[in-house]
Amino acid sequence: MSTRRFAAPDDPALDQLYADVAEADLQPLWTQEALMPGAPPIADVAYLWKWKTLRGLAESAGSLVPIDRGGDRRVLSLSNPGLGGLPYATTTLWGAVQYLGPHEVAPAHHHTPAALRFVLEGEGVWTLVDGDPVSMSPGDLVLTPSWRWHEHHNPGDTPMLWFDGLDIPLVRALDAVFFESGPDEMTNRAVDPVSGSEQWYAGAPGLVPVSGPAAGAPPMHSPLMAYRWLDTDRALAAQLAVTGRLDAAVRFSDPTSGADVMPTLRCEMHRLLPGARTATTRRTGSSIWVTFRGAARAVVDGQPFELEAGDMLALPSWAAFEVSAHETTDLFRVCDTPVLEALGLYRETTLAQQEELS
Ligand code: GTQ
Numbered sequence: 001m002s003t004r005r006f007a008a009p010d011d012p013a014l015d016q017l018y019a020d021v022a023e024a025d026l027q028p029l030w031t032q033e034a035l036m037p038g039a040p041p042i043a044d045v046a047y048l049w050k051w052k053t054l055r056g057l058a059e060s061a062g063s064l065v066p067i068d069r070g071g072d073r074r075v076l077s078l079s080n081p082g083l084g085g086l087p088y089a090t091t092t093l094w095g096a097v098q099y100l101g102p103h104e105v106a107p108a109h110h111h112t113p114a115a116l117r118f119v120l121e122g123e124g125v126w127t128l129v130d131g132d133p134v135s136m137s138p139g140d141l142v143l144t145p146s147w148r149w150h151e152h153h154n155p156g157d158t159p160m161l162w163f164d165g166l167d168i169p170l171v172r173a174l175d176a177v178f179f180e181s182g183p184d185e186m187t188n189r190a191v192d193p194v195s196g197s198e199q200w201y202a203g204a205p206g207l208v209p210v211s212g213p214a215a216g217a218p219p220m221h222s223p224l225m226a227y228r229w230l231d232t233d234r235a236l237a238a239q240l241a242v243t244g245r246l247d248a249a250v251r252f253s254d255p256t257s258g259a260d261v262m263p264t265l266r267c268e269m270h271r272l273l274p275g276a277r278t279a280t281t282r283r284t285g286s287s288i289w290v291t292f293r294g295a296a297r298a299v300v301d302g303q304p305f306e307l308e309a310g311d312m313l314a315l316p317s318w319a320a321f322e323v324s325a326h327e328t329t330d331l332f333r334v335c336d337t338p339v340l341e342a343l344g345l346y347r348e349t350t351l352a353q354q355e356e357l358s
């Protein structure tokens with residue numbers, strides 16, 4: 001005879017079981033209705049920060065907050081209204097505007113979260129990455145990969161503003177954040193016009209050194225620390241010319257492997273000519289879109305966002321996204337796609353295709 005018995009809903013033995021289970025710090029799966037919904041439960045929302053606001057507040061911070069207060073960097077982080085006050089642009093991405101005033105230095109430090117800068121305004125700043133001086137100009141992408149020492153110098157008379165993209169929320173979720181401050185003494189090094197990383201890895205398209213700093217066990221990130229606007233612009237223009245299309249896009253890659261610039265972050269630049277309109281697509285993983293120039297309309301799950309130069313748009317996972325250009329528009333995109341791809345979790349679907357199928 002079986003000892004198995006099923007309790008009636010008001011069975012005191014069942015109540016006792018739930019109490020005992022909770023007391024033992026356990027939870028029954030069968031009561032977790034929200035655990036695996038049909039599609040990801042998304043907390044972060046599509047949200048647009050206008051450059052006018054970002055620039056104004058960054059400038060005010062520049063005049064009111066010295067760089068040695070409240071941390072070493074004058075950074076205003078994009079705080080997604082869906083994330084309950086967390087300083088994160090999306091579930092996995094940190095995005096921010098950083099302001100470095102004339103003759104200011106953001107002192108040396110390193111951290112396990114990976115960082116990139118996309119320069120929006122100013123001239124003459126350079127970032128020292130592991131001792132290599134990397135100059136910064138508008139449209140340039142500059143990397144400071146995980147655990148690389150970095151410090152920012154503005155020897156000029158005008159401020160510089162740039163977009164920071166980091167994987168902080170992701171690395172926090174993995175409990176892998178480490179941080180150290182660097183030595184206090186300033187590196188009074190004259191800026192080489194071309195960083196060592198570019199001398200090694202950006203000499204000519206398609207040519208990489210047979211041996212060099214990245215020989216041996218290769219680092220998990222691109223050895224090239226700067227991707228210049230001149231090159232990005234030329235590649236986009238060439239792509240438009242060869243395809244005859246109204247839109248072009250390039251992915252920033254490790255010149256030695258073709259992989260993404262850093263293991264957690266993918267970077268792209270998109271150019272849309274007037275009248276261009278992309279397909280409507282959902283993708284797992286989140287993005288931040290930074291408008292470098294132009295005027296365009298993004299539509300996210302039916303909600304329109306007008307993009308102008310400097311504007312930053314947070315795009316949550318699986319949101320239906322499309323963009324159309326009012327004038328020639330250049331958009332920088334950072335996303336966590338390499339993580340989803342590495343883990344077999346990347347999905348994308350183009351809505352127009354779905355409609356065609358049905
Ligand atoms: O410039 O080193 O937006 O360490 C967040 C953390 C920028 C930086 C951020 C950082 C930096």
Ligand code: FE2
Binds near residue numbers: 109110111115150
């Ligand atoms: Fe940093």
